[in-house]
Every structure is written in structure tokens, then in C-alpha cells.
Amino acid sequence: MKNRSTLRVVGLALIASSAASNAFAEDTGYYLGGGTGAAAIRLSGQSFNPGASADEYGVGAKLYVGYRFLRNLALEAGYVDFDQYTASGTIGSPPVSAAVDINVHGFYLAPVGIWPVTQSLSVFGKIGAARWDIERDAFGRLAETARGDVGIKAVFGAGIAWQAFRHLGFRLEWERFNDIGRDDRTGSGHADLIGGGFFWDFR
Helix, strand or coil: CHHHHHHHHHHHHHHHHHHHHHHHHHHCEEEEEEEEEEEEEEEECCCCCCCCEEECEEEEEEEEEEEEEECCEEEEEEEEEEEEEEEEEEECCCCEEEEEEEEEEEEEEEEEEEEECCCCEEEEEEEEEEEEEEEEEEEECCHHHCCCEEEEEEEEEEEEEECCCCCEEEEEEEEEEEEEEECCCCEEEEEEEEEEEEEEECC
């Protein structure tokens, strides 16, 4: 009788262990994705006289890959292109025409916190480090200062993920590369990307 009870306890323990193992396996795995959206590059320190015009907005894009370690935690790496910032006007006194085209892009690595709302819908937030790269083309009076800059600063963002199918899902998110550039080279500020895209979940 005791042997039967022992076997039942062992059997129940094995079933519980197997179920926990399966649940853990379902919560971990790789994913990759891409997206596009509205990008904004805001930089100060361009040295233009009052009245200069600037186009801070464009169409950005991103690619990323990540690994989900736990139900609520992943590590993600990606590349973001924030498109181009353009400005034109006059500089100096007497005023002389000048213009700049600035492109911002870079790589990031960030932990991602995930909070499920339903079985298929979750919200997420991330904060990490980004290696940004600013390419600057200048014309007119600013031509002699046509130079770029690189650096490492914080990246953060938040969004909503919808697992529409077994492996395919969609994300809406906002992302910022913070404190980029330098006033004496490219201007300083930040770059934002607000948009959506898809991801493929290998779990």
C-alpha cells in the first residue's frame, strides 16, 4: 500500500515538473522583427541666424533581434535609422547662405521588461545603451565644418505587442536615442522613432 502511495506521489511530482518545464520553455526563446514609422531629430547648436528653416521629421526604420529569458524579461539588440534632419538659412554678419543635412542612425542593446495584459497582448518597456552615429553634410558658409560624430548614450522606449498568430506578432512602439551629438560639431539633442512593425517569435 505504501509503495502505491509512493509511486503516486512520484508520478504527480514528475507530471508537475514536466508541466513547469513546458511552461518555462514556452516563455523563452528568440525573436526578430522590423518596423518603420515617423522619425524626429531635434538638434540645437546649428549656429543659424534667426529665421532659419528646419525639417526635423522623416521616415525612420529599425531591425532588431532578441532573446526572452523569462516571461517578463528579454534582452534585445537592434539597428535604427532616424532618416535625415535638414536646415537652411543664413549665418554670420553680414549673413551668408548655409545649409546642413544630418543623418542619425545607430545600434542599441537593452533589457526589455514585459508585462502581459492578456494571453496575446502585452506592454513592454526598455532602457539600455545606444551607439549613435551622426553624419553631417554642410553647404555654403558651413561647408568647412562638414563633419560627423559618434558616441554611446542611453536609449529607452515603450510599446505594445500583439501576438496575432502562433509565431507572428505586431508591435507599436516609441523609442528615443537620448543626448546625442555635440554643439561644437553636429549640434546636440535627441532622436525619436514612433511607429509599428512585425516580429517573428521562434518559441
